[in-house]
Amino acid sequence: MADIISFLLGPIFLLVFVTLVGVFWFTGRKSTAREVRDLSPFIRLRRVVGLAVEAGTRLHVSLGWGGLIGVQGASALVGLSLLDRIARAASISDRPPVVTAGDGVLVTLSQNTLRSAYHAMDVDDQYDPQAGQLSGVSPFAYAAGAMTLMQAEQPSANALIGHFGSEVALLAEAGERNGGVVIAGSDNIAAQAVLYAAAHEPLIGEELYAGGVYLGAGAAHTASLKAQDALRWVLSVVLIVGALLKLMGMW
Amino acid sequence: MKFSFSWLVALLAGLAVLVGYFVPILGWLQELVVQVAVLLASFALLAGIFNLLGVHWNRVDTGKPGSGYSILLVFSFIIPLITAGLDFWFSGRPMGYWTLWAFRYIQVPVEASLFALLAVTLSYAAARMLSRRLDIPGLVFFVTIFLVLLLTSPYISVFLTQFGLGGVRNLFTQVLAAGGTRGLLLGVALGTIATGIRILMGVDRPYG
Structure with a gap:
């Protein structure tokens, strides 16, 4: 009996989750009221994107090195979703955003995201395949490559959203040294602890997954x-x- | 929501992997999809490496700031090709003495020095955090770092165990830390599921 219950628990939980998403989606479609608490990292991100467009400075999005095969893929997908919103908002900028990742699939997807975002904004000529870059294939090589890009491009804001290890502190430090704002979140607990100390605006726990709401993803x-x-x-x-x-010894 | 062929492929692949977890008899389908994904990922890695070379070659060509690093990168890309070629020439295998030599005496020391730099960066970040975020969560974070470092240091650890105070160390490093970690992981797990559901529903389409 216990085996059957534990076997069914997963699908039931997933079904309840999907149903809840459907119900909230249906009931909230026409609502215009703000129903979420303020999250300062995303509010600041929205502001710095606007300022970067006005000032003609570069934005840097880093998607980590976790790849898509495995549970760490979700944080990279959140990063891609944010990249889409950032690319749309910055599509009129002279200096479109650059993306770094430590995984080939993420680089391909980041290029795809940039292309579809520019296409949706009717500025196809903004697309540059080299705006999505593989900066290294091991965690430290990735960090070193992204740091070099930060030094060369001097971005005014760095969104580090994806799967990182403790080496993310080097990226946060490089971002700060170059005078940029660092907004960062990861699914890795060690990286979250490091970012809490090193980033201007750290995203802790599930805050990382709430980005779409604050950037108007629907x-x-x-x-x-x-x-x-x-x-x-x-x-x-x-x-x-x-x-x-x-x-109480009852279970 | 707009229908597209890429969404259909993503949906079917996602469902095949998901169903494999709940219906063991369909585990082969999950395995097949993951194998195809791994194969595609290896091609994407190859494309990414060419992209990396292209970016740095372009930087050298246009003389952008930091192009010295780009020359170093292109040069570093050539070294493993030469070592693998030498190994293949002498031993018939691409992985041998010269490749391991390059790995042991170039890559490992460079990464180790970055790791050492990380320790300094983290200490500096922790100290700077106090000036940047002098609020209650920031202070709790700093005091926790201090206590965990203190309680897990070898001398203090032996001292605590000798005086029967090992429970104090365990309270901080296991009970409180594990509780906090579980809370954070719960949020991460729910966020991961929510992201997966949005991808399956076609709301988020990172594939274009």
Whole structure:
């Protein structure tokens, strides 16, 4: 019996998640009210993108070295989603954003994202295939390559969104040394701890996955964020009740 | 939501991998899709390496700032080709004495020195954080770093164990740290699922 329950738990959880996203999406489609708390990293990112366009400075997005095959792929996909929003917002800039990654698939996808963003904004000639760069294939080689690019391009803002290790501190430090704002988040706990100390605007825990909502990616992003919040409450209650039952010897 | 062939491929591939986790009999399908993905990723890596060379060659060609590093990179790209060629010439295998020599005496020391630099950078970042973020979470973070470093240092650790205070160390390094980590991981896991669902629904399309 316990085996069947644990076997069914995964699909049921996923089904509940999808249903919640659908319900929140359907009910929130026409809503214009702001329903999320302010997250300063994304508010600042939106501001620096606008300032970079006005001042004609470069923006740098770094997607990490985690690749897409594995759980770390989700953080890189969030980075790509943010890149799409940043590329659209900066499409009228003289100096379009540059992207670095430590994985071949991410480089290909970043080039694809830039191309489709410029196409959607009807500025196809802005697209430069070399704007999406592989900066290295091992964590430190990737960091060293991205640091060189930061020094050469002097970006006014660096969005480090993806899977990193503790070497992300070198990137954050390089960004700060070049006078740019560093907004950073990772799915890796060690990198989050490092970024909390090293970045101007660190994204901790699930904050990384909320970017689309703050950069106007649409109602589906808001719906998935609400579903995340609802299920986090449910899981927190289950964990606390389970711990109390265990403490009282009832389970 | 606009229908596209690429979305259909992404949806089917995603569902095949997902179903493989819940229906063990379809595990072969999941394995097949992942194998194809790995194969495509290796081609993407090759394309990425050519892109890297192209970017740096362009930088050297146009004399952009930092082109000295680009010359070094192009040169570094040639070294493994020469060492692999030498190994293949002498031993019939692309991986041998010369390749390992380059790895051991060039790549490992360079990465080790970056790692050493990281220790200095982190110490500096922790000190700078106090001036930048002097609030309660910042102070808690700094005090935690200090306590964990102190309690896990060998001499203090032996001292605590001798006086039966090992529980104090475990309280910080295991109970409180594990609790915090679980909380963060819970958020990361939910965010990962939400991202996956958005990709499957075709809301996010990083493939264009």
